[in-house]
Amino acid sequence: MIFLNNVSCRQGRVLAVENVSASFGPGLSAIAGPNGAGKTTMLRALAGLHPVASGSITGLPAAHEIGFLPQASEADRRFPIACDDFVKFGAWGRVGAFAAASESEQQRAQSALSRMGLADLARRSVAQLSSGQFQRLMFARLIVQNASVILLDEPFTAVDAATEAGLIDQLMAWRDEGRIVIAVLHDHDLIRELFPTTLLLGREAARFGPTSEVLAAKSRRGLRSAA
Amino acid sequence: MYDLLISPFSFLFLRRALIGCLALSLIAPPLGVFLTIRRMSLTADVLQHGILPGVAIGAMFGGLSMWWMGAGGLLAGLLVALLAGVITRATDGREDSGFAGVYLLALAAGVALASRERGIDLTHLLFGSVLAVDDAALILMAAIASIGLFGLAVIWRGLVLESLDPLLLQAQGGGGMRFHAGFMVLVVLAVVGGFAALGTLMSVGLMMLPAIAARHWSRFLSGQILASVVAAVLSSGLGLLVSFHANIPAGPAILLVAGGIWLASLAIGPESSLRSRALIAAHD
Numbered sequence: 001m002i003f004l005n006n007v008s009c010r011q012g013r014v015l016a017v018e019n020v021s022a023s024f025g026p027g028l029s030a031i032a033g034p035n036g037a038g039k040t041t042m043l044r045a046l047a048g049l050h051p052v053a054s055g056s057i058t059g060l061p062a063a064h065e066i067g068f069l070p071q072a073s074e075a076d077r078r079f080p081i082a083c084d085d086f087v088k089f090g091a092w093g094r095v096g097a098f099a100a101a102s103e104s105e106q107q108r109a110q111s112a113l114s115r116m117g118l119a120d121l122a123r124r125s126v127a128q129l130s131s132g133q134f135q136r137l138m139f140a141r142l143i144v145q146n147a148s149v150i151l152l153d154e155p156f157t158a159v160d161a162a163t164e165a166g167l168i169d170q171l172m173a174w175r176d177e178g179r180i181v182i183a184v185l186h187d188h189d190l191i192r193e194l195f196p197t198t199l200l201l202g203r204e205a206a207r208f209g210p211t212s213e214v215l216a217a218k219s220r221r222g223l224r225s226a227a
Numbered sequence: 228m229y230d231l232l233i234s235p236f237s238f239l240f241l242r243r244a245l246i247g248c249l250a251l252s253l254i255a256p257p258l259g260v261f262l263t264i265r266r267m268s269l270t271a272d273v274l275q276h277g278i279l280p281g282v283a284i285g286a287m288f289g290g291l292s293m294w295w296m297g298a299g300g301l302l303a304g305l306l307v308a309l310l311a312g313v314i315t316r317a318t319d320g321r322e323d324s325g326f327a328g329v330y331l332l333a334l335a336a337g338v339a340l341a342s343r344e345r346g347i348d349l350t351h352l353l354f355g356s357v358l359a360v361d362d363a364a365l366i367l368m369a370a371i372a373s374i375g376l377f378g379l380a381v382i383w384r385g386l387v388l389e390s391l392d393p394l395l396l397q398a399q400g401g402g403g404m405r406f407h408a409g410f411m412v413l414v415v416l417a418v419v420g421g422f423a424a425l426g427t428l429m430s431v432g433l434m435m436l437p438a439i440a441a442r443h444w445s446r447f448l449s450g451q452i453l454a455s456v457v458a459a460v461l462s463s464g465l466g467l468l469v470s471f472h473a474n475i476p477a478g479p480a481i482l483l484v485a486g487g488i489w490l491a492s493l494a495i496g497p498e499s500s501l502r503s504r505a506l507i508a509a510h511d
Contacts, residue, residue, distance in 0.1 A: 047398050063400040070394055079264060079391045080448045089388055092399050097385040097406075125446040 001025050002046070002149065002180060006055035009041050016041040019055070022199045022208040026178045028171060030191040030211065033201035039184045040071060040153055042201065046182065047151050060149065064093020067147035069138055071154050071184075077126060083137055084109050084122040090144030105144075112143035117166065132163040139170055150174055152183040156190075168194065188215055235471045244357040244424050244477060247368040248463035251424075251433055254375035255417040256455035259431075259438030260448070261410065265390050268439075269326050270311055271431040274418050276330035277307030279337025279427045282352065286344055293363035297419055300427075304415035307333065312411075337427070355426030355478030357470060364423035371420035375413050382409045387448065429478030433459055436485035443496025458488045 002024045009017040016038035031039050044050035046057065047068040060066065079086075087109045088101045095101055101109070113119050116136040121129070129137060135155070142150060155171075156164045171194070174181050185191055191198055191211055198211040207214045236242050262271050281303020282296045289295025307329060314325035341347050351359055360368075379386075385406035388396050396403045414434075421430030437458035444454035466481030473480070495502045 049394070049398055063398065066398065068394070068398045076264075076391055080442075080446050080451055081387070081391060082447060086391070089392070089395065092388060092395065097402070098381070127446065 002057065002059040004055070004057055007042075007045065007052055007057060008054045009038065009045050009050055010053045011038070011041055015053070017045070017201070018206075020199070020201070020206045020208075021055075022206075024180055024182055024197070026180055027175050027197070028195045029180075029182045029197040029199065030195035031182060031184045031199045031201065032186070032188065032191055032215065034203075037201040037203070039201055042199070043068075043151050043153050043182065043184050046149075061147075064145070065148045067142045067145045067150040069142060069150075069152045069155055071157070077129075077134055079126060081126055082123050083118060083126060083129070084113060086126050086137060087112055087140045087144055090141035090146075093145065108144050108146075109140075112140040115143060115170070116140040132159040135159050136163060136166065139167060143170070147179070149180045150182070152181070154184055154186065156185070156187070191215060231472070232468065235468060238471075240358055240360065241467060241471060243362075243365050244360040245464065245467055247360045247365050247424050248433070248467065248481065249460060250369045250372035251417070251420050252437075252456060252459035252463050254372045254379070254413075255421060255431075255434040256437040256441070256459040257379060257452045258375070258410075258414050258417050259434035260441060260451050260455050261386060261390060262414065262435065263438050263442065264448075268435060269323060270308075271414065271418070271435055273311050273326045273330045273333075274304055274307055274415060275422075275427060275429075275431045276333045276337070277310075278304045278415075278418055278422065278430075279352075280333055280340055281306075282422065282427060283337050283340035283344065283347070286341070286347055291346060293361065293367055293423060296422075297367050300419045300422060301415060303333075304418055305412070308411045308415055350476065351426070352422075353426050353428045354476040355422070355424050355429055357424065357467060357477045359423050368420045368423070371416050375416055375420075378409065378413050382406050382413075386410055425478040425481060426476065429482055432478065432482035432485060433462065436482060436489050437462065440485070440489035440492040440496075443492040443498050443500045446498055458485065458492075462488060 004020050004022045007017060007020045008015055020042065031042055033039050041050055045052055046060070047066055048063060049068070088105060091101060091105045091108065095105060110119070110122070113122050116139050118133065118136055118140060121133065126134070126137065135158070155167060159167065171181060171183070183195070192215060195211055197209070198214040200207045200214045236245060259271070262268055278300035281299035281301070283299070285295040285297070285299025310329060311322070311326060314329070315322040318325055338349065341349055341352055385396070385402065389403045389406045393403050417434060418430050421433055425433060437455040440458045441451040441455035445451045462481050462485035466484040467477060469475070469484060470477045470480035493500055497503060
């Protein structure tokens, strides 16, 4: 269980996240809100990539137990590397800088590629993938990482419907395996359908709780008029 | 044919220059491949200009000793690498104008210092000379190649991940800075290793030209590195012959050959060359 206790984060001089309290247990949780509400900052703070200005985050596992998928991926997609080698870097926390991936890590990478429907592309270079295939490759790397906490920043942006369905299947698999999955999402219908818990950030005070209460029509209107 | 290709190497000075350049061809091009992948080609430019004042100051203290000039160049190169890092951070990645400022300043300071010093032939210092590869220079180049290859092997995996996805490395507990710093030290070493034969203005040529040529020969890192080394070896051998026969400085001669290889690769190489693009267009 991860607890946010009155967490605030600065982005430059402004407070991007202000006094947020929430708790995330095993299963799917969403972070929602309008643009500029601090969703990405919040997620990065959970990933240990953004400092917390005040308040505290407790209950996080060790760094290699946290899987993080950045928005529109900061990974260099033109890097001259084969897909299976790319995916193997998911095991960095276990393998480290100075060893080669073991036989079992190789197999883990292969099965993750198959899981995401990329087995045939294992020896292709990353640069040849479409953006949807690349997102599946990022998911395969997360599968290899085998983290107990998985943080996803807008995982379904720039992918087609078929790819999205495949990625959602993987989210549900992670949920069934008892992992903590937290995703930043724009699509409120999707959140209502799949995510039982939501943290809604906005210009007003953040709201946290069961999705059916947090994403009620009223609060959405309130946010819109505030914007 | 024999007279053209083989007999010039019966001269000891040319043989020494060849061996030195071949040693450099093993380490500089792989570093260049990483520089191009990391979009740091400009940094190499800054560094080679940056070592010039150091080399000149080294020559002031120790005369034309390769060790003094090399040590001065190494120190200046490390300082400039630090400065470049500061500029990159301060400008949020829009570093090109700051870099231009640094290398113009360094070039002016270096030329000013070197021309005050009697006995320094500015042409040799800037553009290299096969005659400059004495025993000390040869040992320096071989030592740098040996240290560089070992160092690159040590940081390899970290450097690949740090180039590919720095965020993953950071999220997995950091350490990216170590690999970046180690890499910069290796690049400075290779630039210093190149200046005796190639000249300070040309020393990154053997690093960058084979590296950008290699992009047209493979879509994978290992293939690109192999191709870059082959291109550098060819450039060194043919370039020294050109230098010998045409009586031009070694640096420009080697770089002209390397540049020719790059242009040929751009035209007909199997990857993203003009020819492969034309083939794809014809296919559509």
